[in-house]
Amino acid sequence: QVQLVESGGGLVQPAGSLRLSCAASRSISNFNSMGWSRQAPGKQRELVATITSGGSTNYADSVKGRFTVSRDNAKNTLYLEMNSLKPEDTAVYYCYAYLAGVGFNWGQGTQVTVST
Numbered sequence: 373q374v375q376l377v378e379s380g381g382g383l384v385q386p387a388g389s390l391r392l393s394c395a396a397s398r399s400i401s402n403f404n405s406m407g408w409s410r411q412a413p414g415k416q417r418e419l420v421a422t423i424t425s426g427g428s429t430n431y432a433d434s435v436k437g438r439f440t441v442s443r444d445n446a447k448n449t450l451y452l453e454m455n456s457l458k459p460e461d462t463a464v465y466y467c468y469a470y471l472a473g474v475g476f477n478w479g480q481g482t483q484v485t486v487s488t
Contacts, residue, residue: 376478377480380482405423409465417466421452440455
């Protein structure tokens with residue numbers, strides 16, 4: 373098990389940027405996959421970005437070219453750099469860590485609001 377704590381959310385204007393962080397309570401180097409999902413009010417949770425232990429990344433079409441996921445194994449931290457934010461990016465963002473044979477661990481979420 374690992375505890376994950378997100379930070380960096382907040383209120384930002386359209387076209388602005390934010391960087392989310394997800395700090396883990398122990399080493400993340402052995403997790404097969406880590407990533408971010410989001411859930412807007414009244415909508416299903418959406419997988420936004422993933423990164424494998426080898427550094428391969430995948431993104432939802434809705435954020436491709438605007439969001440960048442990265443992991444710093446030395447700092448036990450996962451990041452999500454979000455640029456050109458749109459009102460439809462407003463949601464609670466959750467980070468996860470996946471280990472084969474064990475399953476998923478999720479953070480508590482951080483609110484991102486894109487509005488004037």
